[in-house]
Amino acid sequence: RMPTSSQLRQHNKNGIVLDDARVSIEVSASERVSVENEEQRDGAESWYDPEEARRVYSDVYGDEAKGTGHARSQLNSARAWSAKTGSVAPWLAIDVRKDNVNQTVVGVVTKGRGDGVAQWVKHYRVQVTSETPAIDYTSTAHDNGTSQLQAIGSWKDVTLAASAEFPSEASDKPRVARFATVEQNVSFVRIVVTQYSSWQSMRAAVILYK
DSSP states (O other): OOOOHHHHHHHHHHOOOBSSSOEEEEEETTEEEEEOSSBBTTSSEEEEOOOGGGEEESOOGGGOOTTSTTBOOSTTOSSOEEOOTTOSSOEEEEEOOBTTBOEEEEEEEEEOOSSSOOOEEEEEEEEEEOOOOOOOTTOOOTTTTHHHHHTOOOOEEOOBSSOOBOSSOOTTOOEEEEEEEEEEEESEEEEEEEEEESSOEEEEEEEEEO
16 A cells, blocks of 8 residues: 555654664754664565665676675675776666566665775765566676666656765765655666765665555
């Protein structure tokens, strides 16, 4: 069942409340949210942080294989996804489908690089699509799925509830960017880098509405 607009406003007001040990994360200069692990207590939302096989990159530093080196973008990754030198508007995409079923998405979560190197994305834009390109997820090649996503012509730019601008960031601090409206029937979420500090490096997950 889809959330009402009043329910979504209440979620945005109250933030994310999850189970287990609490940590505090910054969402914007004026808002703080209490989070715990991955599941909300009311069960309405979950952070979806799939394995590398379900991620697609515009390019990868050193052309390293997914799951190695600079091609590791899960939130708990020991490093991050890092784009190639000179990349213009590189992107990271996540296949959000479960059992080949498109999902409802309400936001994204990002982190900087995870090995103590001060590299992070300062600003990005988010796009979604409902198209379902055929991708061989058994391949770990750095460019597996890249051409298929580049061929999609129906990417929709998502309006965020607040600016996804992070001028300073501790690498292990999750940053939440919520969508202004619920995005339904989504197959892929793409995060496009527009500004960065030191290097275009990022770890990311999406927030699904159940």
